[in-house]
Amino acid sequence: MTTARADIHIDDAGIRVTTWSFDEAGAATGQHVHEYDYVVIPVTGGTFTVTEADGTTREMTQRVGSPYRGSAGTDHDVRSTSVASFVEVELKT
Numbered sequence: 001m002t003t004a005r006a007d008i009h010i011d012d013a014g015i016r017v018t019t020w021s022f023d024e025a026g027a028a029t030g031q032h033v034h035e036y037d038y039v040v041i042p043v044t045g046g047t048f049t050v051t052e053a054d055g056t057t058r059e060m061t062q063r064v065g066s067p068y069r070g071s072a073g074t075d076h077d078v079r080s081t082s083v084a085s086f087v088e089v090e091l092k093t
Contacts, residue, residue: 003028007019013092014091017088017090019043020086020088022080029079031051032077033074035072038089039091040070040087041088042066042084043085046061047061049079051077052076053076
């Protein structure tokens with residue numbers, strides 16, 4: 001398994017901005033819990049397999065430039081099915 005690359009651009013008292021790059025199919029974030037509410041902005045679009053904390057999986061499709069939000073406490077692993085990238089903005093306040 002290849003690990004997705006996380007490049008943090010801003011990390012201050014209010015927000016954290018990270019670009020997640022999946023450089024090949026099968027790259028994954030690894031299981032993690034979101035500490036803050038967040039917004040994802042897809043850069044390339046793509047499809048992903050999301051594995052929840054209880055082991056269930058679901059397919060997710062990101063569309064270029066179509067943001068969506070997530071909630072603090074979300075516990076999952078995100079695995080790409082192709083090369084892809086997105087920006088994640090975590091809202092600390």
